[in-house]
Amino acid sequence: MVFLIRSFKRHYHKIKGMRPKLYSTGSFGFELNFDDQAGIRIQNKTPDERETVRFVNLMRPFLNPKDKLYYRNVWNSLRESLAGELAAETIEQVERMIDQMNKGYILIEDKGETFTAESLYELVAEGQYFTEVDEIRRRLSELTVNPFAPPLLYQAFYTYHESAFALVNHLLKIIHQIEQSETGKSLIEITADSRNQCIYCLSTSGDFTAEEHIFPESLGNDELILPKGLVCKECNNNLLSLLDSALVDFPPIALLRVQYVPYTKKGQTT
Numbered sequence: 256m257v258f259l260i261r262s263f264k265r266h267y268h269k270i271k272g273m274r275p276k277l278y279s280t281g282s283f284g285f286e287l288n289f290d291d292q293a294g295i296r297i298q299n300k301t302p303d304e305r306e307t308v309r310f311v312n313l314m315r316p317f318l319n320p321k322d323k324l325y326y327r328n329v330w331n332s333l334r335e336s337l338a339g340e341l342a343a344e345t346i347e348q349v350e351r352m353i354d355q356m357n358k359g360y361i362l363i364e365d366k367g368e369t370f371t372a373e374s375l376y377e378l379v380a381e382g383q384y385f386t387e388v389d390e391i392r393r394r395l396s397e398l399t400v401n402p403f404a405p406p407l408l409y410q411a412f413y414t415y416h417e418s419a420f421a422l423v424n425h426l427l428k429i430i431h432q433i434e435q436s437e438t439g440k441s442l443i444e445i446t447a448d449s450r451n452q453c454i455y456c457l458s459t460s461g462d463f464t465a466e467e468h469i470f471p472e473s474l475g476n477d478e479l480i481l482p483k484g485l486v487c488k489e490c491n492n493n494l495l496s497l498l499d500s501a502l503v504d505f506p507p508i509a510l511l512r513v514q515y516v517p518y519t520k521k522g523q524t525t
Contacts, residue, residue: 277306299406356418361411375411453487462488471499
């Protein structure tokens with residue numbers, strides 16, 4: 256549970272850190288215009304394309320049911336593991352937020368089927384944006400035959416991300432409250448003290464506050480991470496750091512890094 260929360264917090268702060276840059280170029284919106292010559296025009300507006308794509312990709316773990324960071328997995332884990340720390344009104348509020356997020360503000364009907372914000376997100380994500388599942392892609396194509404459908408569909412798609420971020424932000428506030436409770440503090444302390452032996456030098460003393468990335472964070476890895484207590488700070492900051500630098504600076508790897516990892520772990524361009 257503690258490791259899930261750490262991964263959740265780490266990924267959230269990565270998104271939070273990039274949002275000012277995203278909105279510095281504009282905002283998500285929707286325009287409906289009419290004139291006698293052109294007729295009705297519907298346009299979906301987004302911020303800078305590069306930052307929008309980055310935002311959508313960073314939000315994907317929270318919205319992908321197959322990912323450990325999927326918001327329902329995190330919320331269900333909190334309810335199961337820390338039920339005594341969650342007030343009834345807190346649970347009711349989160350459930351209300353989830354329900355409103357998934358219903359959305361735009362409903363599209365086609366061939367007797369009603370699409371909510373959640374189903375529209377899945378349709379775009381699985382049929383075009385991240386993968387192209389044949390059956391879903393065909394349904395998406397049928398839905399977008401109407402020229403007014405694509406702008407409405409993508410407005411719902413981006414609005415879903417905004418609602419999801421608000422939900423994730425609220426879950427983080429709940430996590431911070433739990434961490435300040437006696438139960439939360441005890442859980443963190445037990446987890447931190449239970450694995451204090453370095454897998455490299457086998458030392459059981461020293462500083463074990465560092466997390467070890469299985470392969471370098473500068474190569475885009477923010478998921479495959481060993482928990483605190485398995486690698487001492489001495490090994491992590493010295494020999495392992497030198498090995499990481501040698502790997503990422505190796506010319507073929509460095510070239511691929513520029514192509515596939517456009518942002519550093521601080522959010523800056525490579």
